Amino acid sequence: MSGSTLFERILDPANRANPYPLYAEMRKTPVARQEDGTYVVSTHAELARLISDPRISSDDLPDPRKFRWTGHPVTDLLVRPVRAEIRKRHRPFIFRDPPDHDRLRAQVMRCFTPERVRGMRDKTQRITDDLIGKMRGKGRIDLVDDFSYPLPVTVICELLGVPPEDEPRFHGWATQLATALEPNQRDDAETQARNEVCFNEIADYIRDLIKDKRKAPQEDILSDLATDRDGMNDYDLIATAVLLLVAGHETTVNLITNGMLTLLRFPGHLERLRAEPETAPRLIEELLRYEPPVHYRTRLALADIPVAGTTIPKDAPVILLLAAGSRDPLRFPDPDRFDPDRPDNRHLGFGGGLHYCVGAPLARIEAEVALVSLVRRLKGPSLVKDPPPYRPGASLRGPRHLPLALEGVADE
Amino acid sequence: MTARPERIVVVGASLAGLAAAHRLRERGFAGSLTLVGDEPHLPYDRPPLSKQVLRGLCTADTTLPRHPDLRAEFRLGRPATRLDPAARTVELGDGSRLPYDRLLIATGTRARPWPASEEAALDGVFTLRGRDDARRLGARLQAKPRRVVLVGGGFIGFEMASTCRDLRLPVTLLVRDAVPLAAALGPRLGGLVGEVAREKGVDLRLKTEIERMEAEGDRLAAVTLKDGERIETDCLVAAIGTLRNVEWLDGSGLEADAKGLRCDAFCRALLRDGSVAAGVFAAGDVARWPNPHDDDALVAVEHWGNARAQAETVADNMLAGDASAMRRHDHLPDFWSQQFGLTIKLVGLTEGADAFAVMHGSLEERRLVAAFGRDGRTIAAASIDSARWLPAYKAAIRERAPFPPIGDALDQTRIRVQDP
Ligand SMILES: Cc1cc2nc3c(=O)[nH]c(=O)nc-3n(C[C@H](O)[C@H](O)[C@H](O)COP(=O)(O)OP(=O)(O)OC[C@H]3O[C@@H](n4cnc5c(N)ncnc54)[C@H](O)[C@@H]3O)c2cc1C
Numbered sequence: 001m002s003g004s005t006l007f008e009r010i011l012d013p014a015n016r017a018n019p020y021p022l023y024a025e026m027r028k029t030p031v032a033r034q035e036d037g038t039y040v041v042s043t044h045a046e047l048a049r050l051i052s053d054p055r056i057s058s059d060d061l062p063d064p065r066k067f068r069w070t071g072h073p074v075t076d077l078l079v080r081p082v083r084a085e086i087r088k089r090h091r092p093f094i095f096r097d098p099p100d101h102d103r104l105r106a107q108v109m110r111c112f113t114p115e116r117v118r119g120m121r122d123k124t125q126r127i128t129d130d131l132i133g134k135m136r137g138k139g140r141i142d143l144v145d146d147f148s149y150p151l152p153v154t155v156i157c158e159l160l161g162v163p164p165e166d167e168p169r170f171h172g173w174a175t176q177l178a179t180a181l182e183p184n185q186r187d188d189a190e191t192q193a194r195n196e197v198c199f200n201e202i203a204d205y206i207r208d209l210i211k212d213k214r215k216a217p218q219e220d221i222l223s224d225l226a227t228d229r230d231g232m233n234d235y236d237l238i239a240t241a242v243l244l245l246v247a248g249h250e251t252t253v254n255l256i257t258n259g260m261l262t263l264l265r266f267p268g269h270l271e272r273l274r275a276e277p278e279t280a281p282r283l284i285e286e287l288l289r290y291e292p293p294v295h296y297r298t299r300l301a302l303a304d305i306p307v308a309g310t311t312i313p314k315d316a317p318v319i320l321l322l323a324a325g326s327r328d329p330l331r332f333p334d335p336d337r338f339d340p341d342r343p344d345n346r347h348l349g350f351g352g353g354l355h356y357c358v359g360a361p362l363a364r365i366e367a368e369v370a371l372v373s374l375v376r377r378l379k380g381p382s383l384v385k386d387p388p389p390y391r392p393g394a395s396l397r398g399p400r401h402l403p404l405a406l407e408g409v410a411d412e
Numbered sequence: 413m414t415a416r417p418e419r420i421v422v423v424g425a426s427l428a429g430l431a432a433a434h435r436l437r438e439r440g441f442a443g444s445l446t447l448v449g450d451e452p453h454l455p456y457d458r459p460p461l462s463k464q465v466l467r468g469l470c471t472a473d474t475t476l477p478r479h480p481d482l483r484a485e486f487r488l489g490r491p492a493t494r495l496d497p498a499a500r501t502v503e504l505g506d507g508s509r510l511p512y513d514r515l516l517i518a519t520g521t522r523a524r525p526w527p528a529s530e531e532a533a534l535d536g537v538f539t540l541r542g543r544d545d546a547r548r549l550g551a552r553l554q555a556k557p558r559r560v561v562l563v564g565g566g567f568i569g570f571e572m573a574s575t576c577r578d579l580r581l582p583v584t585l586l587v588r589d590a591v592p593l594a595a596a597l598g599p600r601l602g603g604l605v606g607e608v609a610r611e612k613g614v615d616l617r618l619k620t621e622i623e624r625m626e627a628e629g630d631r632l633a634a635v636t637l638k639d640g641e642r643i644e645t646d647c648l649v650a651a652i653g654t655l656r657n658v659e660w661l662d663g664s665g666l667e668a669d670a671k672g673l674r675c676d677a678f679c680r681a682l683l684r685d686g687s688v689a690a691g692v693f694a695a696g697d698v699a700r701w702p703n704p705h706d707d708d709a710l711v712a713v714e715h716w717g718n719a720r721a722q723a724e725t726v727a728d729n730m731l732a733g734d735a736s737a738m739r740r741h742d743h744l745p746d747f748w749s750q751q752f753g754l755t756i757k758l759v760g761l762t763e764g765a766d767a768f769a770v771m772h773g774s775l776e777e778r779r780l781v782a783a784f785g786r787d788g789r790t791i792a793a794a795s796i797d798s799a800r801w802l803p804a805y806k807a808a809i810r811e812r813a814p815f816p817p818i819g820d821a822l823d824q825t826r827i828r829v830q831d832p
Pocket of ligand 1: 423424428451518519540568696698714716747748
């Protein structure tokens, strides 16, 4: 991709390692029309406003054939398990509008009880300890493959109630889904076919799992959803389960990896976290602002929406460049500085409005346990390569690998 | 005004006072900072007092977090009694005198006492403003009074009624108006909340007033209403509004009365002749300022969010030097309340509204966003159990969008404009 427009350059994988200067350029036009009629919004005030505007739909996603920059592989992925004619009615709830969205989301929220989420802390710690234990004796690791990736997948399996013996298969599917999310892959017929197979497999698997859960419900989210009296139909259940799987780890991987990368770039903060683990929550909020896992989301305007002197016309796709808003100097003093002590840190890392991240409390716990344990136990970690290689995706942005050199691993 | 203040005094060590102190330090103010408070407590939070605290969910110790590096001197448990703006000093109840370069007046309001003082003094008659009130009242509720009588149809009365029902106490709520909460929410939404309260077992009486109280010894025993009905009770809470803490400003020349301390757009306190009192600012419940969202009509906003935002405006302006570098206080009032399982949020002020429309959801579902209009413009919006769209309406109010403001939206049925 030889970028001509600014947003094209943002999408260009060559700029993945540091898109922030491009975001600064982008913010000069808070609401920027692209040549294909897509509108990119990049400033905090305008984003905060549009993300909770009832004229912005998440459901009627723009046709990627018409709007080249809005290609939405995630949607394709998530709706593929169901047959085409019912696709539209059985999207997972992040791609739906009220009232269906509200109903499905409420059912999921009922399962994500604060007690259950808090209860995941010990399990997350156990999984973390296991993964770090396996790094013993290695002088070099890949944080992504050895840690940031397996951790959230294992957590989400546990939450959903995927039996431990099936976890390897789930990991396999998850990896396949992750590659499928990369935009360059999606035009390739072979990959498409492979994805299709993967989705059918996972859908079948979940369908069977739901049957088991109905017969013998257990203490997990799928059991709850499957036995909810005014519950979801099976299509919604499958779509929801796949969504929780994908959203539950694709983002957390990046949060943990970006977190470690940032700490290694600012060793003072790494030392501080080691010495004062109680500062972790604020540090993670700042990470969500400074290096968020989700950089943009695509929506559709249902009406003419005047904003910041521009009118976004009805039916135009809107790209909410959340990561640019979280570095807007009009909202955050000295925005390019990583400062966990920042007061009033109202970042857009978890989105906002109706679709504010359901998994936010869980993501916070996972990141906290992971980062505190890593800085405590890894001896002399250092970056082998900076910047590390990134996955090509611009929306769910994060390193594909994070090779680290270690001097050793401390005991628990 | 002196270019750089060295001594800043804050009178009123509560939400607004503390927020200003934080902001001053954040903005690099390195001089001396003194917070004077007549309550013996460090700054604490009031909203939980009528909600969680009475329910026993948390203690009355709702201390607000203080920045570890605040470096402020707290003079607690003594009131400021006199202000001399010419000499730039504040006198305290213990006779000491504090000189200042900048002064923040953040003395807030107090609960309006029950007008008949003998009745007000009875054991069993309460008001609720501070944490000591909450502690006493909480203890009384834990002791299971036979019936709680609440007087006043505002948010605090309703929140307390909700709490009493959670504690399974019989409760009668007396409201003088025909509809409760109408001043803030308008009759339709006020009526809705009243309906919910009734369903939850509140004995809600509209258009009633207390004629007199009966005592046994010094204890409250019953109240008689204007219509002659007698209700036995040993616990009554008067939530009948507030009075502004401005009496200590008598003789200072500042323009202060029951409506508040008058300020200009930069939150500088004004003297009776309309000129600015040098170095004196005000924030929070006590301040009355020209609201740019209402053609600069003078308002006092008794909400948590305003106290904080106004304190920050003031802190910035205190350090700004001269008026050309100051900023207007253009906060749009917003407010929340929780009661009977409902979360109610409000942005803007509904006063004077002549039009109302449910924008999302419906009154029947009791989940909705509604907008209020005046003269064809959008002036306020309220949500019940669905606040997610509210920021968009906030933007519409700021821009004084034509009413009704946002059409062609998701989950919107036909918009029908009606009386508020
Ligand atoms: C029970 C309760 C529930 C509430 N719930 C909500 C809610 O849900 N949402 C919402 O938006 N708002 C709510 N509020 C309102 C909110 O608490 C107030 O808007 C806020 O406290 C105002 O802050 P302030 O600092 O201006 O005034 P205050 O909090 O009133 O503080 C003023 C302080 O100054 C002291 N003082 C007075 N005179 C003097 C003097 N001469 N010398 C020294 N000190 C003096 C007072 O004793 C007091 O400590 C509630 C209030 C109460 C009482």
